[in-house]
Amino acid sequence: MSGHSNWPEWIYVGVVIVLLAYVGAEAWNVERLVDRAPAEAEVIKVIGQQWFWTFEHADGTKEVGELHIKKGHAYKFEITTKDVNHAFNIHDYVVLQDAVAGRINEVWFAPDKAGEFPIQCREYCGLLHYNMRGTLIVEE
Amino acid sequence: MVLELHKPRPIWQIMFSTHHTDIGLLYTITSITFFFMGGALALGIRAELFLPGTQIITDSMTFNRMFTVHGTAMIFLFLLPFASGVGNYFVPIMVRYKDMAYPKLNAVAFWMIPPAGALIWLGFADFTWYATPPYSAIRAPGPAADMWIFAQKILGVSSVLGAINFVVTILKCKHPDLPLSKIPLLAWSFLSASLIIIVAVPTFAAALVMLLTDRLGVSGFFDPARGGDPIAYQHLFWFTFHPEVYVLVIPAIGMMYEIIPRFSRKPIFSQSSGIFAFVMLSIVSFSSWAHHMYSTGMSFTEKTVFMIGTLAAVPASAMHVFNFIATMWGGRIKFATPMMWSVGGIALFFSAGAGGVANSAMPFDFITHDSYWVVGHFHLFVMGTIAFGSIGFLYYMFPYITGRMYNETWGKIHFIMSFAGTVMVFFTQHVLGLYGMPRRVYDYQPYPEYIVMNQIASVGAMIIGTSMVIWLINMIYSAGKGKEANMDDPWGLGGKYYFPYQAKTPHH
Numbered sequence: 019m020s021g022h023s024n025w026p027e028w029i030y031v032g033v034v035i036v037l038l039a040y041v042g043a044e045a046w047n048v049e050r051l052v053d054r055a056p057a058e059a060e061v062i063k064v065i066g067q068q069w070f071w072t073f074e075h076a077d078g079t080k081e082v083g084e085l086h087i088k089k090g091h092a093y094k095f096e097i098t099t100k101d102v103n104h105a106f107n108i109h110d111y112v113v114l115q116d117a118v119a120g121r122i123n124e125v126w127f128a129p130d131k132a133g134e135f136p137i138q139c140r141e142y143c144g145l146l147h148y149n150m151r152g153t154l155i156v157e158e
Numbered sequence: 159m160v161l162e163l164h165k166p167r168p169i170w171q172i173m174f175s176t177h178h179t180d181i182g183l184l185y186t187i188t189s190i191t192f193f194f195m196g197g198a199l200a201l202g203i204r205a206e207l208f209l210p211g212t213q214i215i216t217d218s219m220t221f222n223r224m225f226t227v228h229g230t231a232m233i234f235l236f237l238l239p240f241a242s243g244v245g246n247y248f249v250p251i252m253v254r255y256k257d258m259a260y261p262k263l264n265a266v267a268f269w270m271i272p273p274a275g276a277l278i279w280l281g282f283a284d285f286t287w288y289a290t291p292p293y294s295a296i297r298a299p300g301p302a303a304d305m306w307i308f309a310q311k312i313l314g315v316s317s318v319l320g321a322i323n324f325v326v327t328i329l330k331c332k333h334p335d336l337p338l339s340k341i342p343l344l345a346w347s348f349l350s351a352s353l354i355i356i357v358a359v360p361t362f363a364a365a366l367v368m369l370l371t372d373r374l375g376v377s378g379f380f381d382p383a384r385g386g387d388p389i390a391y392q393h394l395f396w397f398t399f400h401p402e403v404y405v406l407v408i409p410a411i412g413m414m415y416e417i418i419p420r421f422s423r424k425p426i427f428s429q430s431s432g433i434f435a436f437v438m439l440s441i442v443s444f445s446s447w448a449h450h451m452y453s454t455g456m457s458f459t460e461k462t463v464f465m466i467g468t469l470a471a472v473p474a475s476a477m478h479v480f481n482f483i484a485t486m487w488g489g490r491i492k493f494a495t496p497m498m499w500s501v502g503g504i505a506l507f508f509s510a511g512a513g514g515v516a517n518s519a520m521p522f523d524f525i526t527h528d529s530y531w532v533v534g535h536f537h538l539f540v541m542g543t544i545a546f547g548s549i550g551f552l553y554y555m556f557p558y559i560t561g562r563m564y565n566e567t568w569g570k571i572h573f574i575m576s577f578a579g580t581v582m583v584f585f586t587q588h589v590l591g592l593y594g595m596p597r598r599v600y601d602y603q604p605y606p607e608y609i610v611m612n613q614i615a616s617v618g619a620m621i622i623g624t625s626m627v628i629w630l631i632n633m634i635y636s637a638g639k640g641k642e643a644n645m646d647d648p649w650g651l652g653g654k655y656y657f658p659y660q661a662k663t664p665h666h
Contacts, residue, residue: 027431027480034476038469038515045519046462052521053458068297102293103388105453105528109594114524116454118389119292120382123455136603140528140596142286144297145219148599 185243281305347412410547422489495569499550506542531591582618
């Protein structure tokens with residue numbers, strides 16, 4: 019209490035605040051770069067419904083459960099849902115955005131590796147939520 | 159008299175009593191009962207996830223109902239009522255008043271919990287503990303969902319009544335010679351947590367009514383087709399339940415403040431910084447609710463604001479950790495069972511907080527959100543910090559409640575097993591999340607990393623389960639047949655270190 023000095027605690031709190039400020043500034047700086055899609059990104063519409071994903075390319079072709087795209091291009095996903103909320107997730111490329119009823123959410127990425135990557139739903143959406151999966155196929 | 163089980167009485171005398179220690183006992187026993195019921199569901203969940211494919215639960219709907227009721231029961235029927243039990247025992251003693259301010263209201267608040275618990279357990283809803291629309295409004299099967307909504311409504315009223323009672327008891331009924339700054343930190347923790355409840359809970363109460371009328375089809379608050387917005391529910395929900403995290407954690411820290419100085423045989427390093435940190439936490443708890451919603455399509459500005467709000471909660475939590483370590487520093491520490499639980503709880507609190515800082519960073523959240531990382535992260539709080547603090551405190555209260563001592567060796571075995579199990583389950587789940595495994599899944603892809611880590615987590619859960627059975631046997635056996643406790647100094651700390659008994663019977 020008042021009987022002794024508290025200066026070690028204030029130094030400690032100061033160090034904690036400096037660390038937090040560093041984390042916050044770093045996060046702000048990175049998020050600023052990834053938040054907005056580049057203008058040339060190709061739009062792919064993503065529609066979630068219980069319990070599968072539908073993809074619509076810019077030229078109007080539709081795919082269900084599988085998404086074929088090309089390496090080295092930027093893509094912007096416009097995500098929505100036909101029923102309940104879902105979350106569109108390609109974990110290997112850190113693509114994650116909720117599919118919210120009545121809204122179109124955007125997220126973008128530019129794949130730099132060819133191959134197959136799992137697509138999954140990350141928001142609980144009922145009976146077969148665990149099995150609401152798809153495949154991203156990145157072609158050369 | 160305070161020692162209920164020490165002088166046996168017929169059970170209805172305890173049940174229909176309005177005395178604060180009787181209600182404290184009812185709260186404690188009820189919450190521990192629900193803890194074991196919810197724990198059984200957790201073991202079922204972990205057994206199912208031991209391997210990919212179907213193990214013991216044959217359909218995903220049952221699995222979904224299990225994790226929903228597990229979460230709801232552990233938060234609302236174990237952690238909150240347990241804290242109320244401790245508060246009922248100790249707050250009146252600490253402010254030197256004969257009882258709670260409103261004894262009948264106190265009994266009413268308690269007796270709302272059993273019917274709410276019955277609704278939750280008999281309904282067995284499936285829409286997760288945060289019941290997000292549109293799923294909860296249009297797809298979740300009734301009557302389970304409606305029973306869950308009514309149960310939450312009852313529990314919300316119960317906690318507001320309890321909170322008002324604590325605030326009035328502390329502010330208005332404290333002994334006039336006792337300044338607010340000299341009230342023990344455990345009582346301060348109840349003052350802070352109760353103020354948060356009074357401000358936060360009505361918001362969710364409103365959301366529940368809207369959700370119910372949406373389900374009945376008479377309104378469309380959360381239905382975009384009728385001009386509503388499902389995101390509005392998430393804001394209302396998290397405006398209540400992010401602060402609610404602090405409602406749970408603050409009393410647990412208060413319990414540690416009671417135990418750590420006594421078993422270190424030193425006064426608290428700084429009472430004033432403890433009070434400051436509690437008040438800080440209860441204010442900043444309201445600045446971070448939407449950090450649960452980064453991926454719902456928030457703008458960059460919104461995300462930045464809520465990241466800063468989240469980081470703002472950290473210095474106050476760090477001050478508590480500092481206070482604990484500084485109190486133990488140079489003390490003659492006796493590692494009796496309550497002390498071991500408190501120290502273990504602080505270590506896990508620190509780990510959980512460090513994970514939380516990482517999580518609040520916006521780009522990182524898009525890796526961890528709704529993955530097993532989150533499950534591991536908040537379980538380090540609710541299990542590692544809050545349940546550890548609570549269990550340690552129940553060991554500490556045990557002589558006070560029963561007049562007897564628990565078995566110290568088995569108490570230590572209980573702690574060591576639970577600590578090891580908690581590290582195995584929840585640290586592993588952090589890594590599992592980084593590998594991308596979503597939460598709330600009945601089945602997972604058979605990747606070797608997923609399988610190994612799920613198995614470590616499942617084995618850890620079984621270790622925790624076994625240790626809890628040891629605890630239960632220890633409690634029941636010792637309550638009847640344990641050694642008579644030396645009520646002045648049950649742990650032989652060599653001084654007048656057992657606060658509650660001495661406060662109640664000052665001639666000692």
